Amino acid sequence: MSTKNKILDAADVLFADKGFNGTSLREITSQANVNLAAVNYHFGSKKELIKAVMSRYMDELSPQLESALSLVCEAELKPSLHDVFSAFIAPLLNLNEFKYNGTSTFLQLLGRGYADSQGFLRWFLTTQYPNVFTNFTKAVKIAYPELSTEEMFWRLHFTMGTIVFTMSSSEALIDIAQNDFNNKLDIAGVIERVIPYVAAGVAAPITNN
Amino acid sequence: MSTKNKILDAADVLFADKGFNGTSLREITSQANVNLAAVNYHFGSKKELIKAVMSRYMDELSPQLESALSLVCEAELKPSLHDVFSAFIAPLLNLNEFKYNGTSTFLQLLGRGYADSQGFLRWFLTTQYPNVFTNFTKAVKIAYPELSTEEMFWRLHFTMGTIVFTMSSSEALIDIAQNDFNNKLDIAGVIERVIPYVAAGVAAPITNN
DNA sequence: CGCTATTTTAAACGGGTGTTTAAAATAGTC
DNA sequence: GACTATTTTAAACACCCGTTTAAAATAGCG
Numbered sequence: 219m220s221t222k223n224k225i226l227d228a229a230d231v232l233f234a235d236k237g238f239n240g241t242s243l244r245e246i247t248s249q250a251n252v253n254l255a256a257v258n259y260h261f262g263s264k265k266e267l268i269k270a271v272m273s274r275y276m277d278e279l280s281p282q283l284e285s286a287l288s289l290v291c292e293a294e295l296k297p298s299l300h301d302v303f304s305a306f307i308a309p310l311l312n313l314n315e316f317k318y319n320g321t322s323t324f325l326q327l328l329g330r331g332y333a334d335s336q337g338f339l340r341w342f343l344t345t346q347y348p349n350v351f352t353n354f355t356k357a358v359k360i361a362y363p364e365l366s367t368e369e370m371f372w373r374l375h376f377t378m379g380t381i382v383f384t385m386s387s388s389e390a391l392i393d394i395a396q397n398d399f400n401n402k403l404d405i406a407g408v409i410e411r412v413i414p415y416v417a418a419g420v421a422a423p424i425t426n427n
Numbered sequence: 428m429s430t431k432n433k434i435l436d437a438a439d440v441l442f443a444d445k446g447f448n449g450t451s452l453r454e455i456t457s458q459a460n461v462n463l464a465a466v467n468y469h470f471g472s473k474k475e476l477i478k479a480v481m482s483r484y485m486d487e488l489s490p491q492l493e494s495a496l497s498l499v500c501e502a503e504l505k506p507s508l509h510d511v512f513s514a515f516i517a518p519l520l521n522l523n524e525f526k527y528n529g530t531s532t533f534l535q536l537l538g539r540g541y542a543d544s545q546g547f548l549r550w551f552l553t554t555q556y557p558n559v560f561t562n563f564t565k566a567v568k569i570a571y572p573e574l575s576t577e578e579m580f581w582r583l584h585f586t587m588g589t590i591v592f593t594m595s596s597s598e599a600l601i602d603i604a605q606n607d608f609n610n611k612l613d614i615a616g617v618i619e620r621v622i623p624y625v626a627a628g629v630a631a632p633i634t635n636n
Numbered sequence: 637c638g639c640t641a642t643t644t645t646a647a648a649c650g651g652g653t654g655t656t657t658a659a660a661a662t663a664g665t666c
Numbered sequence: 667g668a669c670t671a672t673t674t675t676a677a678a679c680a681c682c683c684g685t686t687t688a689a690a691a692t693a694g695c696g
Binding site: 637638639640641642643644645646647648649650651652653654655656657658659660661662663664665666 | 667668669670671672673674675676677678679680681682683684685686687688689690691692693694695696
Binding site for chain 1: 446448449538539541542543576577578580581582584585587588589591592593595596600603604607608610617619620621623624625626627628629630631632634
């Protein structure tokens with residue numbers, strides 16, 4: 219395997235586990251069995267490595283997401299919010315074929331990115347992959363047309379928060395569910411539980427003021 | 428003002444802004460106009476300073492939260508989930524009298540704590556202030572008795588995620604709302620919008636499997 | 637005042653960070 | 667096989683970190 223890919227593979231596991239700021243290049247390169255200087259040689263800087271790690275997932279995910287969402291929009295029956303959010307499931311779970319534990323790792327990375335490095339990742343995603351966002355809001359608009367644009371902005375952000383936060387600590391939660399409730403869950407099980415929650419949240423009655 | 432308080436005041440603003448790992452003791456002490464060694468002299472270590480910053484808020488908040496929640500439980504009419512979550516509003520907003528921008532800062536700190544330092548803050552809060560959690564789950568149990576303990580565990584965690592994540596980036600969101608929708612919001616406005624969302628999320632129909 | 641206890645200070649310690657350098661090794665090509 | 671271009675390597679760089687030290691300053695008190 220190429221040095222570049224060895225670095226990417228080591229980086230995304232470590233980044234997901236300990237955050238971007240919490241992972242040093244020395245950890246990454248020793249895990250990847252490559253020289254320390256290789257990161258700066260192949261990627262230029264740590265920041266560029268972070269972008270590369272995220273891009274690897276997003277380039278795989280974003281076309282699938284876009285087509286799944288436009289499929290929902292073009293359905294004969296008016297889609298429910300549950301339909302809209304469910305459109306994310308298959309593309310996300312497909313990441314497991316792209317990379318071992320891909321779904322879980324990617325969602326953890328997303329969570330890390332929002333917390334670390336004051337919003338630079340949010341900027342990166344919204345500017346590099348804007349179609350996912352516009353298609354998503356379009357789909358929600360169809361499913362719940364009474365929702366004003368501003369109200370939708372807030373509720374979609376709440377949703378983003380729920381998903382990202384949940385997934386960034388999903389391993390710990392799966393452990394708790396295993397120990398306290400004897401319920402063996404995986405990442406698909408967590409997604410299955412969070413979808414009704416966010417769908418109901420977005421569908422909440424509109425506050426009057 | 429005492430050195431100890433100067434440090435606490437500087438620390439909680441900086442911690443909220445840049446996270447615990449992202450803020451150095453040198454930033455804190457220079458902002459507070461005290462000597463670098465003062466932190467270790469007065470608090471022992473950076474970790475203890477973090478605990479002290481959180482305790483200052485929690486000691487103010489937790490009694491108010493406990494009584495507000497037990498008030499909801501003892502009401503004549505069975506409370507709705509909206510009532511339960513609304514019980515948080517007044518105590519949280521009271522933090523603004525305790526400290527300038529207290530509500531916003533505290534919620535940001537909470538968000539930081541969940542992301543940074545892999546869960547040590549979660550442990551600290553649940554062991555040091557367990558009553559808040561037990562009272563809260565008790566109230567939810569009354570408002571929505573059909574919800575199984577496990578389902579509740581998940582939904583409450585989703586809720587925690589929504590709140591914490593939203594508030595940790597609330598400043599940026601308020602800016603966007605101001606620019607894109609010409610809607611001048613403050614932290615109370617954000618809370619007002621998130622309550623219906625989380626209440627509806629927790630109240631979502633129970634999935635059958 | 638004089639003495640003790642507390643607090644503040646400047647400096648250093650040991651270690652970790654991302655990045656750069658220049659030489660060594662390897663690969664690719666005529 | 668010789669020569670160039672790419673990649674890998676070990677070492678160093680400059681800087682930041684949390685913590686410790688021991689001397690200096692201050693406060694409290696009989």
